[in-house]
Amino acid sequence: MSLLTGSQLAKSYGPDDIFAGIDLALPQGARIGLVGANGAGKTTLLRLLAGLEEPSRGGVQRARGLRLGYLPQEAALYSAGTLWEEMLTAFADLRAREAELARLEAAMADPAQAEDVLERYGALQHQFELDGGYAYEVRIRQVLDGLNFVAADYARPVIQLSGGQKTRALLGRLLLENPDLLILDEPTNHLDIHAVEWLESWLNAWGGAVLIVSHDRYFLDQVVTTIWELAYGRLAEFRGNYSAYLVQRGDREARQRTEYDSQQAVIAKELDYIRRNMAGQNTRQAQGRQRRLERLLAGEDARHAVVDRPRELSQIKLDLSTTLRSGDRVIETRDLAVGYADDGKVLFRAPNLLLWREECAALIGPNGAGKTTFLKTLLGGLTPLSGSVKLGSSLKVGYFAQAHEGLNPARTPLEEIMAAREMPPAKARDYLAKFLFTGDDVFKPIAVLSGGERGRVALAKLALEGANLLLLDEPTNHLDLPSQEILQSVLADFPGTILLVSHDRYLIDGLATQIWSVEAGALEVFKGSWSEYVAFREQAAAAAKGGPAPEPARPGRGARAAVAARPIRAAPAERPDAALKRQKTEERKRAAQLAAVETAIAALEQRLAALSRALEDAGAGSDVERVRALGVEYTAVQTELTARFGEWESLAA
Numbered sequence: 001m002s003l004l005t006g007s008q009l010a011k012s013y014g015p016d017d018i019f020a021g022i023d024l025a026l027p028q029g030a031r032i033g034l035v036g037a038n039g040a041g042k043t044t045l046l047r048l049l050a051g052l053e054e055p056s057r058g059g060v061q062r063a064r065g066l067r068l069g070y071l072p073q074e075a076a077l078y079s080a081g082t083l084w085e086e087m088l089t090a091f092a093d094l095r096a097r098e099a100e101l102a103r104l105e106a107a108m109a110d111p112a113q114a115e116d117v118l119e120r121y122g123a124l125q126h127q128f129e130l131d132g133g134y135a136y137e138v139r140i141r142q143v144l145d146g147l148n149f150v151a152a153d154y155a156r157p158v159i160q161l162s163g164g165q166k167t168r169a170l171l172g173r174l175l176l177e178n179p180d181l182l183i184l185d186e187p188t189n190h191l192d193i194h195a196v197e198w199l200e201s202w203l204n205a206w207g208g209a210v211l212i213v214s215h216d217r218y219f220l221d222q223v224v225t226t227i228w229e230l231a232y233g234r235l236a237e238f239r240g241n242y243s244a245y246l247v248q249r250g251d252r253e254a255r256q257r258t259e260y261d262s263q264q265a266v267i268a269k270e271l272d273y274i275r276r277n278m279a280g281q282n283t284r285q286a287q288g289r290q291r292r293l294e295r296l297l298a299g300e301d302a303r304h305a306v307v308d309r310p311r312e313l314s315q316i317k318l319d320l321s322t323t324l325r326s327g328d329r330v331i332e333t334r335d336l337a338v339g340y341a342d343d344g345k346v347l348f349r350a351p352n353l354l355l356w357r358e359e360c361a362a363l364i365g366p367n368g369a370g371k372t373t374f375l376k377t378l379l380g381g382l383t384p385l386s387g388s389v390k391l392g393s394s395l396k397v398g399y400f401a402q403a404h405e406g407l408n409p410a411r412t413p414l415e416e417i418m419a420a421r422e423m424p425p426a427k428a429r430d431y432l433a434k435f436l437f438t439g440d441d442v443f444k445p446i447a448v449l450s451g452g453e454r455g456r457v458a459l460a461k462l463a464l465e466g467a468n469l470l471l472l473d474e475p476t477n478h479l480d481l482p483s484q485e486i487l488q489s490v491l492a493d494f495p496g497t498i499l500l501v502s503h504d505r506y507l508i509d510g511l512a513t514q515i516w517s518v519e520a521g522a523l524e525v526f527k528g529s530w531s532e533y534v535a536f537r538e539q540a541a542a543a544a545k546g547g548p549a550p551e552p553a554r555p556g557r558g559a560r561a562a563v564a565a566r567p568i569r570a571a572p573a574e575r576p577d578a579a580l581k582r583q584k585t586e587e588r589k590r591a592a593q594l595a596a597v598e599t600a601i602a603a604l605e606q607r608l609a610a611l612s613r614a615l616e617d618a619g620a621g622s623d624v625e626r627v628r629a630l631g632v633e634y635t636a637v638q639t640e641l642t643a644r645f646g647e648w649e650s651l652a653a
Helices: 042-050 083-108 111-130 136-146 163-177 193-205 217-223 242-277 283-297 371-378 413-420 425-433 439-443 451-465 481-492 505-511 530-545 559-564 578-620 624-652
Strands: 002-013 016-027 031-035 057-062 068-071 181-185 209-213 226-231 234-239 329-339 346-350 354-356 360-364 386-391 397-400 469-473 497-501 514-519 522-527
Touching (some): 016 209, 031 217, 042 068, 068 163, 083 163, 163 181, 193 217, 242 283, 360 371, 397 451, 413 425, 451 481, 505 530, 522 530, 578 624
Parallel strands (some): 068 181, 397 469
Antiparallel strands (some): 002 016, 514 522
16 A cells, blocks of 8 residues: 555646656655756655645645655754753653553552552553653654764754754654654755764664655665656656666666667668659658658557657766876875864874875764864864874875865856966856856856855866865765766776765765774774775674674665675775776676666566466466466566576676
């Protein structure tokens, strides 16, 4: 049974059509990720499904009694109480029963009422216990802790919380309310890696349904089993997680391109025949072909349909190439303490670090740990509290600031580019068009641009520098998924060295050869990728508890298992080269292919089971023709399944 269905949904704002003709169904226990370019209408669709907006056409049907929780990107949480009191509202029914139990306890103290009250008290107390009445305060603490609130925050008035804290508070309350369906719009925006991992664990253990819009590709890989893609006003469904979706989308686009090119070749051949023979001896044949071609192009051919020309979303065209070769030892530190001299507080201490040419180190840690401060120390903007920093020879450093401090808010994108490199306005506009700034967009002040637009201006400036050392502070923030994919691909082929500060685990796993983790005032170095680092942490946690090491995921355990089973690679050599980066990219592609193959295997196995049942029914009914047809299909599906298993074994090897 579906919790929610949409039929022929359409939404327009004035003359602008956002989407139209959308049919969807969201079943119980669904794990769905909604993806699409910025401006495709994802948030609008979520609001329609949540009942906060009405469609221009079509309708939404919700199951009777459906309990739905909706998290907007920026929560407007209005409450006169404290954070703790706001969480208590999720348990209003339990607390009312708790108050009733207290009243009954007081009544039982009166001998005249005790016998009458006891039976009612026993039944109410038993159900109260079953519903978690004695554990709801523990649950509140677990959720608040998981979302990075500390005990000192509990008594803070909600009105005093920052925008990000209010969003996290609303998310916490929604989780505690335990609705049938959660609709979450960018739930990881204000969470660090630890909080996102906690949320993944919570959602994976939860029995309800969830529909998520997120730019966090790794989060989608870990949580969802279906992808809805909203593009060009239409909704397409893909089985599997985000990595599986990438493979399926690529296959679909390649197939559509092939079919389109093939049909266009046939149409051109028919037109040539008609042109050459319309006035000759084969006039009747030419006229017949012309009528058939006209029916095809008009959509009136029952046997054939016109294949639409494949459309491509506008995407940034980024080039971070460099002709400069640095020295081999790029970044070195000795006994380093990072912080600000005015207060003398040490944010963290680092061991003796060494980053070789063409390596990529990912610096991770909670917000406020000092990651950006470390980058500014490397750039010479801050003096180490103790110890030393040394940058290698022949370096040209390119810095991408998280808050885009390098952009002048009063300038336009055109002025920023012309200030970065001398060029004629026409050439600068052509260059900005590669970053999706066209028309009057190039004349808007930086101050009025969105976060994603400012990020694209910063990338455009970075690409002009020709740097061979990139210091990148949250480069994927505010970028849509297509832009993230392009940036990751470009960085994977970058011939220089990268120090990456990011919460984007998908990007980290695709690029990093070292993980520099800041925890509790200290930086620890792990030589290897993010996947290896996660496996190392799980093994360490299991060893600390005295339990067995985590078992690797195997095919058939669901789409998300494919991500957990990404191959563990050997720790990189002390001086990896560009080939290691390319290897990581190939391994990412192979993991995505594995996920897609496993999804196909599951579907084929379900089809075989259905065919087996159909054969039994047809045999019982003595339907010879149906048995024969089902047998042919069963053999074909079995053959394809065998081939898919062979494909999986090749990829897994």
